[in-house]
Amino acid sequence: MAGSAPARSDFVLKARVMEPDDVKRALTRVAHEIVERNKGTDDLVIVGIRTRGAPLADRIAAEIASFEGVDLPSGALDVTLYRDDVALKGPRSLEATTVPADLDGRVVVLVDDVLFTGRTIRAAFDAVLDMGRPRAIRLAVLVDRGHRELPIRADHVGKNLPTSAEEIVQVLVAEIDGEDAVLIGKKR
Amino acid sequence: MIEHLLSMDQLSREDITEILDTAESLRQMTDRPIKKLPTLRGRTVCNLFYEASTRTRISFELAAKRLSADVINFSADSKSSVSKGESLKDTAWTLEAMGVDAIVVRHGSSGAPHQLAGWVKAKVINAGDGAHEHPTQALLDLFSIREHFKDLSGLKVAIVGDILHSRVARSNVKGLVTMGADVILVGPPTLIPKQAEGWGAKLVYDLDSVIEDVDVCYLLRVQRERLSEQLFPSLREYSAMWGLDKRRMDRMKDDALVMHPGPMNRGVEIAADVSESSRSIILDQVSNGLAVRMSLLYLMLGGRDEIEEAS
Numbered sequence: 001m002a003g004s005a006p007a008r009s010d011f012v013l014k015a016r017v018m019e020p021d022d023v024k025r026a027l028t029r030v031a032h033e034i035v036e037r038n039k040g041t042d043d044l045v046i047v048g049i050r051t052r053g054a055p056l057a058d059r060i061a062a063e064i065a066s067f068e069g070v071d072l073p074s075g076a077l078d079v080t081l082y083r084d085d086v087a088l089k090g091p092r093s094l095e096a097t098t099v100p101a102d103l104d105g106r107v108v109v110l111v112d113d114v115l116f117t118g119r120t121i122r123a124a125f126d127a128v129l130d131m132g133r134p135r136a137i138r139l140a141v142l143v144d145r146g147h148r149e150l151p152i153r154a155d156h157v158g159k160n161l162p163t164s165a166e167e168i169v170q171v172l173v174a175e176i177d178g179e180d181a182v183l184i185g186k187k188r
Numbered sequence: 189m190i191e192h193l194l195s196m197d198q199l200s201r202e203d204i205t206e207i208l209d210t211a212e213s214l215r216q217m218t219d220r221p222i223k224k225l226p227t228l229r230g231r232t233v234c235n236l237f238y239e240a241s242t243r244t245r246i247s248f249e250l251a252a253k254r255l256s257a258d259v260i261n262f263s264a265d266s267k268s269s270v271s272k273g274e275s276l277k278d279t280a281w282t283l284e285a286m287g288v289d290a291i292v293v294r295h296g297s298s299g300a301p302h303q304l305a306g307w308v309k310a311k312v313i314n315a316g317d318g319a320h321e322h323p324t325q326a327l328l329d330l331f332s333i334r335e336h337f338k339d340l341s342g343l344k345v346a347i348v349g350d351i352l353h354s355r356v357a358r359s360n361v362k363g364l365v366t367m368g369a370d371v372i373l374v375g376p377p378t379l380i381p382k383q384a385e386g387w388g389a390k391l392v393y394d395l396d397s398v399i400e401d402v403d404v405c406y407l408l409r410v411q412r413e414r415l416s417e418q419l420f421p422s423l424r425e426y427s428a429m430w431g432l433d434k435r436r437m438d439r440m441k442d443d444a445l446v447m448h449p450g451p452m453n454r455g456v457e458i459a460a461d462v463s464e465s466s467r468s469i470i471l472d473q474v475s476n477g478l479a480v481r482m483s484l485l486y487l488m489l490g491g492r493d494e495i496e497e498a499s
Contacts, residue, residue, distance in 0.1 A: 078213070081217070081225045081226070081227040081255075081486075082225070082226055082227070086227055086228075086490045086491065087230075087490070087491060088491075089491065090490060090491025091189065091210075091486055091487050091490035091491055093206065093209070093210065094209075094210055094213035094214070095213065096213060096216065097213075097216060097217070126226065130220065130222040130224075130225075131220060131221075131222070132221075
């Protein structure tokens, strides 16, 4: 979750920056960009990073299916065991990783809700490379909030959201949170 | 998560569920071409074995290596300083001075892991102590049963054999009772301790009277050295009364399972064709042991002691 979503109990809302329609339009555009960039749907695999990247990946895959008429392989990735902060933050509970078996020679599009420090994505690279040797890895995110700690950038961005480091960006997705929204706030 | 794993008494239903759920996620990872995970890089695990062991030691070694921890294997045999009279305490301090993060210990004396935990800062995992406990065996058995029946509560599990000397039985009774299963201890009266009534299990001396009702028949290894103590008359009589042969197995419920912690005495507590039958999940127990031990190492060693921060 790109180090962005604390427990909701200590979150003080400042503004809602995306509403359900905004999220929908952003994902539709990102889906088109992915296909355009790839010059078609050949070899594409859409992989969402757990927790909230996973439903977003499913929606992007469904969107591509609706305008290209192809069902792309898609899956979800739990990067917990590859994180660089296991020793700092302690063990977190694991969720299932469901990635189509063969990634060799494919173009893997990683999907996450928020791009922040880049450390989650770094962990995802290692996780993907342990499963195979894709021809390329690309990154699509709903929100890029800046403050990178690693030289990583997204290929497809739903919304660029300039923030201060103290602010918290929280993405809500209907499948998990009951509604789609992007919130900006601070810690209580 | 717990500091040391010494006894199944320490684990609540929630703890056990967390360990088994984590093991399930980890098992997926071990089906991939690259089986290694970087999670415990830089951590050191020492296997400290004062008693012979094949599967437990190898299983722990592989579990630690799959998570990228460094592993030291120490067996108390003629090649180590134990043969020069080094005490458990001195060995513990030596390991502590070398900076190990976890000690997996098997010892012939009940309570040795408990003592060890008091001497070192490293996390201690009991891999079998005397006739006391073998908690990781119980956890892998719970995992293996849960794999078939989804829910452990209400299951009827018979543990058959030498309950008196069995650490596997003690840990399994505690774990099964915590998870809500009905445990029946079966064996010769001389090998069932009186106090077992207080464990929350039913005591039965006749295997034939329960074999048709149970969901799991868990056979314990007959320790041949008990023969000389005259706790039962002969291996043949033991086998006839409490062994599981094909004829007895065929009376079990259609979906009932046969389990054994190994090593097996084929022809004594279990017939060869029973151990290889479709009801037998004995080899699953072994492979599940790896996932369960990875889960424990991850939950106990992932994270620094001083930081208890929720993500």
